[in-house]
Amino acid sequence: MTELPKVRIRGLYKIFGETPEAMMPHVLAGMTKAELLAGHNHVLGLQDINVDIQPGEITVVMGLSGSGKSTLIRHLNRLIEPTVGEILLDGEDIMGLSQDELCRMRQTKMSMVFQKFALLPHRTVLQNAAMALEIRGTSLLPHKTVLENAMLVLKVSGHCGPESEAEARKWLARVGLEGFEDKYPHQLSGGMQQRVGIARALTSNSDIMLMDEAFSALDPLIRTDMQDLLLELQVELKKTIVFITHDLDEALKLADHLVILKDGAIVQQGEPQQILLNPADPYIEDFVSDINRARVLRVRSIMDNEITQNDFAQDLDAEDTLESVIAISGGDTRQSYRVLKDGQPVGQLDMKDLVKALVPRAASGERPVV
Amino acid sequence: MAFYDGVFDALGLREWCDGTSAEGPMTMEQLLAQARGEESTAVETELVPFPSLDNLHAACGEIPRTREMTSGVENLFLSVKDGLKLVLDPLTQPLSWMLEGTLYVFTAAPWWLVIPVLLWLTWYVSRSRGVTVFVAFSFFFLAFIDHYDAAIQTLAIIFVCTGLCVLFGVPVGILMSKNNTVQRMIIPVLDLLQTLPSFVYLIPLIFLFSVTEPKLYGIAIILYAIVPVIRLTDLGIRLVDKDVIEAANAFGMSGRQKLFGVEIPLALPNIMAGVNQTIMMSLAMVVIASLVSAPGLGVLVLRGIRNLELGVGLVAGLGIVLLAVILDRASKAALARVNAIHETH
Ligand SMILES: Nc1ncnc2c1ncn2[C@@H]1O[C@H](COP(=O)(O)OP(=O)(O)OP(=O)(O)O)[C@@H](O)[C@H]1O
Numbered sequence: 001m002t003e004l005p006k007v008r009i010r011g012l013y014k015i016f017g018e019t020p021e022a023m024m025p026h027v028l029a030g031m032t033k034a035e036l037l038a039g040h041n042h043v044l045g046l047q048d049i050n051v052d053i054q055p056g057e058i059t060v061v062m063g064l065s066g067s068g069k070s071t072l073i074r075h076l077n078r079l080i081e082p083t084v085g086e087i088l089l090d091g092e093d094i095m096g097l098s099q100d101e102l103c104r105m106r107q108t109k110m111s112m113v114f115q116k117f118a119l120l121p122h123r124t125v126l127q128n129a130a131m132a133l134e135i136r137g138t139s140l141l142p143h144k145t146v147l148e149n150a151m152l153v154l155k156v157s158g159h160c161g162p163e164s165e166a167e168a169r170k171w172l173a174r175v176g177l178e179g180f181e182d183k184y185p186h187q188l189s190g191g192m193q194q195r196v197g198i199a200r201a202l203t204s205n206s207d208i209m210l211m212d213e214a215f216s217a218l219d220p221l222i223r224t225d226m227q228d229l230l231l232e233l234q235v236e237l238k239k240t241i242v243f244i245t246h247d248l249d250e251a252l253k254l255a256d257h258l259v260i261l262k263d264g265a266i267v268q269q270g271e272p273q274q275i276l277l278n279p280a281d282p283y284i285e286d287f288v289s290d291i292n293r294a295r296v297l298r299v300r301s302i303m304d305n306e307i308t309q310n311d312f313a314q315d316l317d318a319e320d321t322l323e324s325v326i327a328i329s330g331g332d333t334r335q336s337y338r339v340l341k342d343g344q345p346v347g348q349l350d351m352k353d354l355v356k357a358l359v360p361r362a363a364s365g366e367r368p369v370v
Numbered sequence: 371m372a373f374y375d376g377v378f379d380a381l382g383l384r385e386w387c388d389g390t391s392a393e394g395p396m397t398m399e400q401l402l403a404q405a406r407g408e409e410s411t412a413v414e415t416e417l418v419p420f421p422s423l424d425n426l427h428a429a430c431g432e433i434p435r436t437r438e439m440t441s442g443v444e445n446l447f448l449s450v451k452d453g454l455k456l457v458l459d460p461l462t463q464p465l466s467w468m469l470e471g472t473l474y475v476f477t478a479a480p481w482w483l484v485i486p487v488l489l490w491l492t493w494y495v496s497r498s499r500g501v502t503v504f505v506a507f508s509f510f511f512l513a514f515i516d517h518y519d520a521a522i523q524t525l526a527i528i529f530v531c532t533g534l535c536v537l538f539g540v541p542v543g544i545l546m547s548k549n550n551t552v553q554r555m556i557i558p559v560l561d562l563l564q565t566l567p568s569f570v571y572l573i574p575l576i577f578l579f580s581v582t583e584p585k586l587y588g589i590a591i592i593l594y595a596i597v598p599v600i601r602l603t604d605l606g607i608r609l610v611d612k613d614v615i616e617a618a619n620a621f622g623m624s625g626r627q628k629l630f631g632v633e634i635p636l637a638l639p640n641i642m643a644g645v646n647q648t649i650m651m652s653l654a655m656v657v658i659a660s661l662v663s664a665p666g667l668g669v670l671v672l673r674g675i676r677n678l679e680l681g682v683g684l685v686a687g688l689g690i691v692l693l694a695v696i697l698d699r700a701s702k703a704a705l706a707r708v709n710a711i712h713e714t715h
């Protein structure tokens with residue numbers, strides 16, 4: 001991961017209330033969210049957030065309700081303005097953008113998928129999917145003539161141009177909605193509506209996709225489908241995705257990088273398997289204690305990186321889950337396995353270590369480096 | 371001997387009171403008595419009269435009477451009238467032209483042209499066969515009983531006034547929805563317009579414009595009927611789903627794109643409901659406006675009242691009801707059509 005981060009968040013604070021700036025000294029002096037609310041009637045939304053969002057990765061932000069997840073993701077496209085801090089997009093601070101530049105940035109560089117779908121109810125599925133391109137096509141542009149701009153003013157009716165229509169059709173088909181182009185959103189099920197939401201985001205052809213609890217309103221089966229769809233698309237498209245969820249299973253399934261928020265502050269961030277194995281604090285232990293570790297943990301996370309013997313029962317792949325290893329071993333804890341990655345031996349795994357890894361470890365005195 | 375003489379004596383104001391003893395206008399009591407057509411009686415009925423201006427005046431000549439206050443209001447109005455007229459006259463002149471023009475077109479065009487056009491219009495906005503047939507029936511009935519001309523005049527006035535209400539009301543409503551200060555300032559004005567008895571509108575207007583000018587009743591109708599369309603535009607835009615607005619922002623819509631592409635379309639059911647109410651209120655006012663020379667069915671109703679011609683008044687009233695029903699049905703059908711498109715879940 002030597003690439004430059006796509007988005008960097010540096011020292012971000014957000015305080016909701018009448019005079020947020022005046023509250024900063026209190027917050028910097030260590031006042032908690034509860035104290036600030038009780039003493040000064042201001043809500044501490046986010047405090048000291050530092051995250052690097054790598055290109056082509058799924059960064060998952062997880063936390064309980066009210067922990068500030070939505071607030072955080074809305075800072076990335078400045079739907080919410082920070083109190084203090086900077087947000088660098090490709091190295092450029094988005095706080096320096098003028099209103100017009102901000103609109104253009106939202107049109108071209110970021111798209112968003114919402115928990116409640118937020119489709120335009122008076123537009124067809126096709127028009128919804130083409131929305132981003134239509135917005136771009138009907139934006140007034142300083143380099144165009146007054147007459148051209150005047151024509152654009154009359155063109156906000158929502159009729160798609162042929163190119164944007166083709167693009168929208170393509171992505172609707174890609175998310176499995178072929179044949180539904182002329183329906184209205186209320187004629188579709190929730191799962192299908194969210195597919196439209198995803199198609200809308202993809203049609204905008206932006207590098208960054210922001211997804212705020214995009215699958216939380218869907219029932220479990222549809223939700224799994226949608227997660228699979230997202231992962232499948234991601235293999236092909238390599239977008240930079242910021243995904244918000246309050247569900248650990250979903251987070252572990254999707255995340256390349258996991259950020260855990262509590263009361264507006266980051267408690268731990270890093271590779272999800274590492275967080276699972278080395279929870280930094282009791283809050284996270286609580287979180288991870290209910291997880292089916294055998295299904296989530298992979299061989300690469302618990303293997304021994306050195307090969308010290310040569311008597312192996314079998315070869316395993318580094319990406320295998322512990323569940324599949326248990327199935328292979330038939331429950332025999334005396335076995336050892338060799339671990340291969342892309343066909344090359346990279347380590348070994350003792351079944352005893354595997355069994356130990358299945359028991360959640362209490363956060364010990366020494367803090368794991370993440 | 372007036373009741374409050376003693377008070378002024380005790381305060382040592384007797385001399386100031388008797389300084390001038392000019393004859394003032396009559397008291398409110400006399401005015402009301404005159405309005406009732408009685409001889410004014412100067413009998414003091416109450417033991418302790420309320421210390422009102424008239425009663426105090428009886429004891430002390432320097433205190434003005436209530437009638438002097440009302441004529442003060444009158445003079446104040448008359449003094450600003452000329453300036454006001456200078457500004458308002460040219461501004462409102464187009465309204466007179468529009469009303470005259472539309473009335474001319476509607477009455478000059480032959481019935482066999484007007485009725486089909488109106489039926490087509492009904493079909494176009496409502497797309498409902500039932501409503502169209504009902505409108506056709508109503509018009510043929512009105513024409514059959516020789517009320518066609520009056521009805522078509524009333525309709526012409528309503529078309530012009532409702533059109534102008536929408537033209538001005540919707541932008542004002544949008545402005546209110548965008549800015550809380552503007553909303554706070556306009557709401558009291560709307561409340562005033564809505565609660566002011568409809569006759570009271572006419573009083574300052576009669577002073578400002580001549581009774582023969584159509585704009586006089588045009589303004590009265592518009593002021594009275596514009597309120598619902600403003601209120602419901604404001605409400606409709608404020609009620610647009612916040613999530614949808616957020617999505618529009620997140621995809622980089624400008625204010626203009628949001629207004630025309632999202633807010634107005636989504637507020638349309640509410641705006642249409644406002645237009646429906648506006649039409650109904652114009653119809654109510656058009657009858658009262660016939661007091662100031664608005665032509666149409668209202669004139670016949672008025673005649674019925676003045677001359678005690680029961681039949682004329684009642685049949686014209688029935689005609690108004692019929693107009694009200696067809697306007698209501700047609701605009702409700704249009705509203706239902708809009709709602710069907712916007713229906714969610
Ligand atoms: N506009 C606002 N004014 C005041 N406080 C706010 C505002 N928006 C959010 N907050 C507060 O900020 C905190 C974080 O809210 P946020 O919506 O980001 O939480 P969340 O993690 O997205 O929760 P959920 O899972 O319920 O969506 C909450 O305590 C909330 O009350």
Ligand SMILES: [Mg+2]
Pocket residue numbers: 069070071213
């Ligand atoms: Mg949220």
